[in-house]
Amino acid sequence: MMNLVGMSLEEMEEFIRSLGKERYRARQLFRWVYKKGASDFELMTDLSKSFREELSGIARIGSIREVRRLTSRDGSATKFLLELEDGERVESVLIRDEDRRTVCLSCQVGCPLGCKFCATGKMGFKRNLTAGEILEQLLHIRKVLWREGEEVTNVVFMGMGEPFLNYEQVMKAVRLIRHEMGIALGARRITLSTAGIVPGMERLSKEGVPIGLAISLNAADDATRTELMPINSRYPIKVLIKVAEGFSRIYKRRITFEYVLIYRVNDSPEHAHRLAEILKGIPCKVNLIPYNPIPDVPFERPPDERILKFQEVLLSRNYTATLRDSKGRDIQAACGQLRASTRGA
Ligand code: SF4
Numbered sequence: 001m002m003n004l005v006g007m008s009l010e011e012m013e014e015f016i017r018s019l020g021k022e023r024y025r026a027r028q029l030f031r032w033v034y035k036k037g038a039s040d041f042e043l044m045t046d047l048s049k050s051f052r053e054e055l056s057g058i059a060r061i062g063s064i065r066e067v068r069r070l071t072s073r074d075g076s077a078t079k080f081l082l083e084l085e086d087g088e089r090v091e092s093v094l095i096r097d098e099d100r101r102t103v104c105l106s107c108q109v110g111c112p113l114g115c116k117f118c119a120t121g122k123m124g125f126k127r128n129l130t131a132g133e134i135l136e137q138l139l140h141i142r143k144v145l146w147r148e149g150e151e152v153t154n155v156v157f158m159g160m161g162e163p164f165l166n167y168e169q170v171m172k173a174v175r176l177i178r179h180e181m182g183i184a185l186g187a188r189r190i191t192l193s194t195a196g197i198v199p200g201m202e203r204l205s206k207e208g209v210p211i212g213l214a215i216s217l218n219a220a221d222d223a224t225r226t227e228l229m230p231i232n233s234r235y236p237i238k239v240l241i242k243v244a245e246g247f248s249r250i251y252k253r254r255i256t257f258e259y260v261l262i263y264r265v266n267d268s269p270e271h272a273h274r275l276a277e278i279l280k281g282i283p284c285k286v287n288l289i290p291y292n293p294i295p296d297v298p299f300e301r302p303p304d305e306r307i308l309k310f311q312e313v314l315l316s317r318n319y320t321a322t323l324r325d326s327k328g329r330d331i332q333a334a335c336g337q338l339r340a341s342t343r344g345a
Helices: 009-018 024-035 049-058 131-147 163-178 198-205 222-228 237-251 269-278 304-316
Strands: 065-071 077-083 089-097 100-104 108-110 125-128 154-157 190-194 212-216 255-261 284-290 320-323
Touching (some): 009 024, 089 131, 100 131, 154 163, 212 237, 269 304
Parallel strands (some): 100 154, 212 255, 255 284, 284 320
Antiparallel strands (some): 077 089
16 A cells, blocks of 8 residues: 655655546645645545545555653653554654754664664664655654644654665655645754764765754764774764865854763863864854763763863863753653664563
8 A cells, every 4th residue: 555654746746647636636635644744534625535535545644653652751852662564663752842842753773883872773773764654753743742732843863773874765754844835844943963974964965955964973083983983983083074064064054063971981171172173163063962871881971070071171162062961861762762672562
């Protein structure tokens, strides 16, 4: 059965043509699926009853199933465990921050990059998600928000997986998220987070899609970074920073550098100074994230005074350095903690 979620307008037009219907029907369908979030053909009252019946016999609108939902004690984050059609599971997170409602999407089941501090990396790689599966996460959470009278304001690709290792499907999802007849979120409200896949960053620089780029940096020297993130041996810091600089120039956007602070690994004032050096001249902001301990990983969160000292060094060197005390820590929805290996949970 054809899944309509994930289809572009052109694909829907093709589909409608194959049924011998008028072209404008595709636009109606597109709006129902993406703008109005209909999950049942019966709701599509501007389509004839017989057409609705025909559609329900050959197509469906998504298939993702919510397995579990956990909300943090302070209500700022809700983590969704979602099951895909083949039984694989991914996690997506809704983050409530003042008037922002940000949905954090997964783009792969697991992740092949194996960063040492990351729960997803520890579960290995299963498969890429399709654009439809990426969008289904968003449509599902948007519906939850709608019931609360709220709307999605931002989307980040920071869940499970590395977006640039699933480039085509992620970009197709981004185009659909931006589409004015559908979800209609502006490029400035979409951010893609990468571990530093240089070819992907270069490709995105040429797409003419000025979405935000966040780079998970986590160290200012190659030895430490390679230890934490093995991908660094392929795309070392110098190359990464150069491409980031080009990206920010082309799109006139600040780059966000994410930096997970790990006790006695990358959190000393010297590390902060080194970071300030390597980012010199790049329009950027640094997002500091104190490490959230996960089972079976020997890293620790630094004491608060070390965290604040690190931030102070960056501020004194005129960087914007925010401290993100991860929302949803108590439900393991914080950065690097998503892990859907909870079959049967
Ligand atoms: S931090 Fe990101 S890139 Fe690294 S293993 Fe985890 S999900 Fe993959």
